[in-house]
Amino acid sequence: MGDPVITVTGLRKAYGDFEAVRGLDLEIERGEIFAFLGPNGAGKTTTVEILEGYRERSAGEVEVLGTDPASATRDWRERIGIVLQQCRMPPQLTVRETLQQYAGYFRDRRPVDETIALVGLDHKADARAGKLSGGQQRRLDVAVALIGDPELLFLDEPTTGFDPSARRQAWSVISNLRDLGKTIFLTTHYMEEAQYLADRAAIIARGEVIAEGRPDELGRRTGADTEVRFRLPDGVAATDLPGPFTGIGADGFVALRTGQPVRDLNELTGWAIDRGVELPSLEVARPSLEDIYLELTGGRDPAEDAER
């Protein structure tokens, strides 16, 4: 393997009798954007806070930038940036002042104005933090995490509670960071966020990693199939359908999940041409990360979790 920035082996964390993290293994390479997905209470934040040096673990090995975060030094802190799940900067300081304040804590720093531009707050540089919108405050958060020019950046649910356009803007900021060569550890509830941003993703549920891989590969690894869907053509009974296609779902669609989509589609379209019928609303879809996530975590809607 290349150059791991984070290595976690057999990580465990117990709060009393409750085990929040139960034997977790992770490896994150330099320069990758890694998404850590899971419902609330899955052990996401506990794991991230152990990696950030905020929490002590019960068992297992953790190495972040070659150091055990449990004995974090100032030098180690120089090299990481953290965006917390919730943080409101002092409303009385301007964007520029806030960054100047945090810049003072680091030996190596990024230029303040360049960092403001990187997160797209140039036009708000002299506005007080208290006057920023929620999305802008979050971008200020990201800028503060970047000011020490970290090698590794932790983003804990950076877009929770955003409207769709603010989320898109945040994504473009995070994509920009990829070009700077930063390693990014991103936790999120949102599957589309992982799909859009991440090079690799792991899904965690009940304190364990239950799937890991490239977002578009995760489906194959977990055995999820391609789905073929269409409406039953007029004048055709469900029993007339060819081969594996049987039955109509509650939504009025005939749906088939298959591991051999080419063969099954060939049979279906050949049958339709022979009969001289169209297949209304025909779709062939790979399962989205969201479908896989729902399947793996037991059908709970992640967005619903996020609201709670």
Next chain:
Amino acid sequence: MSAVSLAIHQFRYDQKVFWRNPASVFFTVLLPVIFLFIFAEIFGNDEIEQLGGIKTTTYYVPAIITLGVVSATTQSLAIRLATDRENGILKRSRGTPLPSWVFIAGRIGNAIVISVLGLVVVAGLGRIIYGVEIPWDRAPAVLVTLTVGAAAFCCIGVALTVIIPSQDAAPAITNAALLPLYFLSGIFIPETEIPSGILHFADVFPIRHFFEAFFTAWSPLTQGAGFEWGHLAIVAAWGLAALLIAVRTFRWTPRAS
């Protein structure tokens, strides 16, 4: 940056935040001045016989300075630290190379500078408007009393954050703890008007002792250097106890997480 220049850096931004927050400026700087005017108006320029015939305003200047110091230290430290904790700012600072003690030192520096400023303003107005003498010859006693008091009341403020659950509760809890003590300790009402039983009760707490030390240092009738070592020792003991509590129980993370 060295730790000292980092602390100064931190202090500069703490000052900015302080002066741009109208509520903190009002309650810690302006309100004591307003109290001085109100009490001087209500109680006039009578003389207090039991205290050797000093003028009421001569009594109120050190009383209001005491109020100003406690409010700049205990009250404003507790409110701002609790607010910053609940907003995630303390946790966030802990995630940077900034040493924790430097963060706290910046805040304490801020509280002490505001205390000194309050003292200068109240003493100056007392001199100009009410002719209350500034005790230049007892300056060492004034400075020592101020230093011991400000340090102790800073520690009490940091310790107080432990029982403050949220940002909204911060002003209520600090006021609930301090306002009654201002009355009982003779800050708002001259101690000659307060039954001795109540004064004995107030003697359990540090505000009364701090005020007595300050009054002695400030009063024109004081003979000698004006050090009240007994009272200062009790104030210092409170400060040390609070420091121990703060070191053991101070939280950097919001309640929710």
